[in-house]
Amino acid sequence: MNLEDLILKCRSYRRFDENYSIKKEELLYFIKLARLAASAGNLQPLKYILSCEKDVNQKIFSCLRWAAYLKDWPGPAKGERPTAYIVVLGDKDIAQVFGVDAGLATQNILLGAVEKGLGGCIIASLDRETLRENLNIPPRFEILHVIALGKPAEKVVIEDIPPGGDIKYFRDDKDIHHVPKRPLEELILDIYC
Amino acid sequence: MNLEDLILKCRSYRRFDENYSIKKEELLYFIKLARLAASAGNLQPLKYILSCEKDVNQKIFSCLRWAAYLKDWPGPAKGERPTAYIVVLGDKDIAQVFGVDAGLATQNILLGAVEKGLGGCIIASLDRETLRENLNIPPRFEILHVIALGKPAEKVVIEDIPPGGDIKYFRDDKDIHHVPKRPLEELILDIYC
Numbered sequence: 261m262n263l264e265d266l267i268l269k270c271r272s273y274r275r276f277d278e279n280y281s282i283k284k285e286e287l288l289y290f291i292k293l294a295r296l297a298a299s300a301g302n303l304q305p306l307k308y309i310l311s312c313e314k315d316v317n318q319k320i321f322s323c324l325r326w327a328a329y330l331k332d333w334p335g336p337a338k339g340e341r342p343t344a345y346i347v348v349l350g351d352k353d354i355a356q357v358f359g360v361d362a363g364l365a366t367q368n369i370l371l372g373a374v375e376k377g378l379g380g381c382i383i384a385s386l387d388r389e390t391l392r393e394n395l396n397i398p399p400r401f402e403i404l405h406v407i408a409l410g411k412p413a414e415k416v417v418i419e420d421i422p423p424g425g426d427i428k429y430f431r432d433d434k435d436i437h438h439v440p441k442r443p444l445e446e447l448i449l450d451i452y453c
Numbered sequence: 454m455n456l457e458d459l460i461l462k463c464r465s466y467r468r469f470d471e472n473y474s475i476k477k478e479e480l481l482y483f484i485k486l487a488r489l490a491a492s493a494g495n496l497q498p499l500k501y502i503l504s505c506e507k508d509v510n511q512k513i514f515s516c517l518r519w520a521a522y523l524k525d526w527p528g529p530a531k532g533e534r535p536t537a538y539i540v541v542l543g544d545k546d547i548a549q550v551f552g553v554d555a556g557l558a559t560q561n562i563l564l565g566a567v568e569k570g571l572g573g574c575i576i577a578s579l580d581r582e583t584l585r586e587n588l589n590i591p592p593r594f595e596i597l598h599v600i601a602l603g604k605p606a607e608k609v610v611i612e613d614i615p616p617g618g619d620i621k622y623f624r625d626d627k628d629i630h631h632v633p634k635r636p637l638e639e640l641i642l643d644i645y646c
Contacts, residue, residue, distance in 0.1 A: 266456065271491075291637060329495075452503065
């Protein structure tokens, strides 16, 4: 698959086929890709917790808040939940700011997932305090976000909207998830070419 | 090229073949890829300034600080400078925090560059005030970082270091740039698989 197709398929998936288990080796491959991303000052302050075990998955799942714009949907039901998670942490002994690093590494992980026929969703809206307790995460590590992973069991399509259009994602009556994307011309401030 | 090879080739390049011009169409393709990255709350607050024109390139170049660990190297000399730039901005009318979004989108841009035989470097250490003046960037837009782009004219290799090893990159006597990377086992806090 070429890069553009890979990126096109790399949508935020929130419903999965729970019969498909993700193996430890797959998660290690994703971290191998994350490790190769650039890092500010080459500090490499990111750490990862990997989970593909049912009990631990549940401890993570219970802390997540899903899809703020879908008011009537509390999150994936049993049978369609993620089968693995990567908790992305910032090691405060190494750096104090992690955002761009976390984005670069997370994109490698998500693209790796798509390449392997999987998919994921970045979840930054979560009960960090409970997650810290559930997984015994020491205070040294800032909880940045969780990447939920699984075999996607939903269709996600991009909607081209006019400049200034409504960016709230929605589901249609066929249960297809639509994600409005701002047009290219709205993203480019000036071109000096 | 498969994803792992693409990511392996996606190093931070700081010296380029200045005879190779980057075209507007190539930069637009990179922004097309950036547009397809995930965005927190789907807000899509990132904006981009594209430059592939000599005068404007110079206005950007003069604001950049290069490779903090290479004390004796003031940055790329004439003939080896980037031939295009993407200035990544955060639109404060849309959001207040941009880090992860900027990382996700920037990784798509950098991978797109590698796919096209180009390469780049994220530069966040820069004189933002002068850059704002030089390009007339309104106060509404936060300057996040600059992506310098060009046809790489240097060899960059990854060095595997032991846990806790020195992460400062360096150039050897053959002018090869070495980037120490922390080992996989140092990045993984716990595995629940």
